Amino acid sequence: MLQYPDGFRWGSATAAHQVEGGNTTSDWWAREHAPGTTVPEPSGDACDSYHRYREDMQILVDLGLDTYRFSVEWARIEPEPGFVSRAALDHYRRMVDTARELGLTPMLTLHHFTLPQWFAARGGWRSDDAVDRFARYTEAVLPLVRDLEHVCTINEPNMVAVMAGASGGESLVAAGLPAPDPVVTEALVAAHRRSREVLSAVPGVRSGWTVATQDHQPEPGCEEVAHEYGHPRDSLFLEAAAGDDWVGVQAYTRTTIGPDGPRPVPDGVETTLTGWEYYPPALADGVRLAARWAPGVPVFVTENGIATADDARRVDYVREALRGLHEVMAEGVEVEGYLCWSLLDNYEWGSYAPTFGLVAVDRTTFERTVKPSARWLGDVARANALPD
Secondary structure, eight states, X not given: OEEOOTTOEEEEEOOHHHHSOOOTTBHHHHHHHSTTOOOSSOOTTTTOHHHHHHHHHHHHHHHTOOEEEEEOOXXXXXXXXXXXXXXXXXXXXXXXXXXXXXXXXXXXXXXXXXXXHHHHHTTGGGSTTHHHHHHHHHHHTHHHHTTOSEEEEEEOHHHHHHHHHHHTTOOSOSSSOOOOOHHHHHHHHHHHHHHHHHHTTSTTOEEEEEEEEXXXXXXTTOHHHHHHHHIIIXXXXXXXTTTSSOEEEEEOOOEEEETTEEOOOOTTSOBOTTSOBOOTTHHHHHHHHHHXXXXXXXXXXXXXXXXXXXXXXXXXXXXXXXXXXXXXXXTTOOEEEEEEEOSBOOOOSSOSOSOOOSEEEOTTTOOEEEOHHHHHHHHHHHHTEEOO
């Protein structure tokens, strides 16, 4: 058995827009329903978790998991500039209280990709007052975090900057990610730091943000190319976490870097439903990268998993990822916990086809069906050890 330290956290994660349903005041909802949209299908009712969150949390408890990371929807809390919905705050406070009541430790994310439509219309993260607006939003949600330990300011800011770069038409190569928007990158770093300042007024709160590590692996002689490509896409955001209370790593696959940049996934290599290479060691590599660029900052694995229709393959992937994580921890990297993405088969930003969930959701009835992989992970959590 590979034993994990006492107090190591085990759980799963979701994001508001991907599971709640009916987020009609968000920019993603507007994009889904815009004339001529390129989004394959709208989020609609998603998993109806806005109403069924207790059921979802109970599943986690029954499995033996102890931590639930979920996000609050800025567009619900502040649907118009300056108007803070007391009803929305009360709803999310009930979610926090329900998690506590059931024995779960809640981890709250303040911003997980979606923006209020009014904020997006002003230019989003490119607007002159974006940082001030996010600081005021953080102030508005302080009643939700008063007894929490882990609060995430912004989920995957590097992907937010990349998406902004894509919308601006910037791209480095056909394979790989578009070049991040530098203006958006600067705004996100500043917003994160301002948000942390606001959160620091609440005793006991430990704040950080989560980074989608891309595991850039250079071919021989391509180390400098890999650095120039990779630093603005993930390392910069880990570097910005230096001094934070913790940093989240979200790892799924790797990117091979050749002389001209990222290589496409080779033919014949196993891929997931998202088209990513099946590569469990990406987690250990991502944690090592975080330890390199944010030395001394505790790491929390806030997302890791696989989009697959073969649940046995999900167990294989997570087992190998956890084995690599154990090796990194044995090297001396402090890792506080592991959260599997995702609790539910949810809306993956344009489609319900990529199934990451530990739990299946009927698209008509919303019935939840626990998968064998969820029970396997629950057994690991109960033992706080991985069968060797």
